Amino acid sequence: MKHWRPFRFPPLLQVPAAAPGPHGDDAVQLQASVADGFRQGMDAGYREGVAAGEQAGRDAGLAQGLAEGRAQGFEAARREVLAQFDGLAAPLAAAAEAMRRTCEDYQGALREDVVELVAKVARQVIRCELTLKPAQILDLVEETLAALPPVSGEVEVLLNAEECARIRELAPERAARWRLVPDAKLAAGECRVRTAESEADAGCQQRLEACLDKVREQMGAAAPLTAPGGTAGTGAVAEV
Incomplete structure (x- = not known):
């Protein structure tokens, strides 16, 4: 900003009063x-x-x-x-x-493929085990009865017709503990326990589905999978 300095005017000339005369003008x-x-x-x-x-x-x-x-x-x-x-x-x-x-x-489809692979392998193992030892299905019957309230009266065990015949042939003593009823509607490995008070599924399929749900849950919380041949994907399958 420009600075200003005050302007000082010169003093007025003091002229003495002139006497009237020729120099007064x-x-x-x-x-x-x-x-x-x-x-x-x-x-x-x-x-x-x-x-x-x-x-x-x-x-x-x-x-x-x-x-x-x-x-x-x-x-x-x-x-x-x-x-x-x-x-x-x-x-x-x-x-x-x-x-x-x-x-x-892609990750969801890959996980589902792994679960399906596990299910196929598990079904093959179950089928082989029941083929070699069909009486093992009676172990499932015992587990189911143990989980039910105290049973009074006769217990019916509905089985696949072929498995029912083989169990009666290979394990007659255990088969005599309950009333085995062949049911053509039941697939191999499936059975139902029926009492006067209740009825329960003692087959393999519902147990397998519960296990597969656990597998899906664990895989959903695990690290992402990779395509087949990748190290991460191979590790995930091996862990399952």
């Missing part, structure tokens, strides 16, 4: 000239001050306008860049979300 004229000079000095100082003030105001306004213009331009540019970035990022975000869903679907 000169004194009056001199006094008038001094007054005119004073007024001219006042006017010149006023005009100079006004001009200087206007220039200072213009300079200050220009500086403030430039600063505000820069700030507004920066903000407008920032908003425009952000808008362009959002426009470019939206397709990338959609692609990333689609990729994430694809990976989740």
Whole structure:
């Protein structure tokens, strides 16, 4: 900001009062000239001050306008860049979300394939065990009866017809403990226990399904699987 210094006008010329005479007009004229000079000095100082003030105001306004213009331009540019970035990022975000869903679907399908493989192996093992030792299904009957309330009266055990005949042939003593009833609707490895108070499923399938649910639960909490041949996928199958 420009600094101002006060303007000091020269003192008025003190003219002694002239006596009336031929030189009196000169004194009056001199006094008038001094007054005119004073007024001219006042006017010149006023005009100079006004001009200087206007220039200072213009300079200050220009500086403030430039600063505000820069700030507004920066903000407008920032908003425009952000808008362009959002426009470019939206397709990338959609692609990333689609990729994430694809990976989740792939992982889910891979886990289900592993569970299905475990189920197939388990069914083969159960089938072989029951073929070699069909009386093992009676162990399931005993476990089921132990979980039921105290039984009074006769206990019926509904079995697959072929397994029922083989159990009577290979383990007649154990078969005599209950009334074995062949049921053509039951698949191999399935049986139902029926008492006067209740009826329960003692077969292998529902037990296998419970085990597979546990496998699914554990695999869902485990690390992501990889495609067949990958180290992570192989480790997951081996662990199951």
